[in-house]
Amino acid sequence: MLMRLLCLLWVFSLGLPAVADEVYLVNGDRVSGTLITKAGDTLTLKTDFAGEIGIAWDKVVSISTEAPVVVQLDDATLLKGTLARSGDGAVSIAGSGLVQAGQVPVARVALINPPAPQNGVKLSGRANAGVYAAKGNTDKEAYHGDIEAVARTKQNRFTAGAIYNQALDDGVESENNATAYLKYDHFFTEKWYSYANTVLFKDDFADLNLRTTLGLGAGYQFIESELTNLSLEGGLSYVNEDFDLADDESYPAGRWSLNYDHFLYPKKLQFFHFHEGLLGLEDTNDIIIISRTGLRAMLTDSFSATAQVDVDWDNTPSPGNDRVDTRYLFNLGYGW
Numbered sequence: 001m002l003m004r005l006l007c008l009l010w011v012f013s014l015g016l017p018a019v020a021d022e023v024y025l026v027n028g029d030r031v032s033g034t035l036i037t038k039a040g041d042t043l044t045l046k047t048d049f050a051g052e053i054g055i056a057w058d059k060v061v062s063i064s065t066e067a068p069v070v071v072q073l074d075d076a077t078l079l080k081g082t083l084a085r086s087g088d089g090a091v092s093i094a095g096s097g098l099v100q101a102g103q104v105p106v107a108r109v110a111l112i113n114p115p116a117p118q119n120g121v122k123l124s125g126r127a128n129a130g131v132y133a134a135k136g137n138t139d140k141e142a143y144h145g146d147i148e149a150v151a152r153t154k155q156n157r158f159t160a161g162a163i164y165n166q167a168l169d170d171g172v173e174s175e176n177n178a179t180a181y182l183k184y185d186h187f188f189t190e191k192w193y194s195y196a197n198t199v200l201f202k203d204d205f206a207d208l209n210l211r212t213t214l215g216l217g218a219g220y221q222f223i224e225s226e227l228t229n230l231s232l233e234g235g236l237s238y239v240n241e242d243f244d245l246a247d248d249e250s251y252p253a254g255r256w257s258l259n260y261d262h263f264l265y266p267k268k269l270q271f272f273h274f275h276e277g278l279l280g281l282e283d284t285n286d287i288i289i290i291s292r293t294g295l296r297a298m299l300t301d302s303f304s305a306t307a308q309v310d311v312d313w314d315n316t317p318s319p320g321n322d323r324v325d326t327r328y329l330f331n332l333g334y335g336w
Helices: 002-014
Strands: 021-025 030-039 042-047 051-056 060-064 069-073 078-085 090-095 102-105 109-112 122-134 140-152 156-169 172-187 192-203 208-224 228-243 249-265 269-280 287-298 303-314 324-335
Touching: 021 042, 030 051, 060 090, 140 324, 228 269
Parallel strands: none
Antiparallel strands: 021 030, 021 060, 030 042, 030 109, 042 051, 060 078, 069 078, 069 109, 078 090, 090 102, 122 140, 122 324, 140 156, 156 172, 172 192, 192 208, 208 228, 228 249, 249 269, 269 287, 287 303, 303 324
16 A cells, blocks of 8 residues: 555656746746856856756846845845746845845846855955156156955955056156055954054155055955945054155054945946045144045956046145145056
């Protein structure tokens, strides 16, 4: 009797549809399998008939899944839940603790099952260079170069970089300054971290032979993703300024900084803004603020074109020098 029952159940199970995720395409086709991930413009699905396959995201009109997945939207919002078809061009997400059920347009889905931070090291960086030249009634040349490299683990982040600017007017140098910086962040929670940093800056035309800044503080990483990054920091710094002509200075200072970037159009056009300030604790007139703001257009996955405005403000410069230096830059860059 038991064997007869088992045989009946086995025969009955042959007629049941296999449990699988389903991807609905613009041409009306439907592909079944197990959803692995969506990154860039490709959805990866594991199928029984062809293993892992890639499906162009612009061919997808909806998705349904049997198990919860993590979805990252184009504004870096993270959603978790089971997906269900909700008409062409949208999916319905049944929340599982992180969000309530809701409908999301497919066009807003940036990532599905994004990779979690690993214990290994993730390396990234960017190098930019720009040249401006004018001949004739105006004879001017300007050069800019910068590079930054970041090494990231789950609990640590190392950042190192350098910036150089030079300009010539009628063959006579009118600008020459350079910056080098090094920073270490240690994450003691997913969002909170402590930092230690040092910045070296020299400007031949501001009578500044070398400014050295050493700092310690804490930061909060509001967002860290492929599309959006936002962090805010505050702490204490020690500033030492070595002038060629003016009297040298050194003083403790409070430091704050904001670092933000966001793809206005995913993977195509990025807005970025970095802002850092130092306020002297012995003399509040000692204020230094720098900002870097611009737009970066991605020409390929690695190459980019950047238009940005740099503003350096020193409230107490060496006598005879201006407080504000403003620089307009147009650069070509390479990222990794």
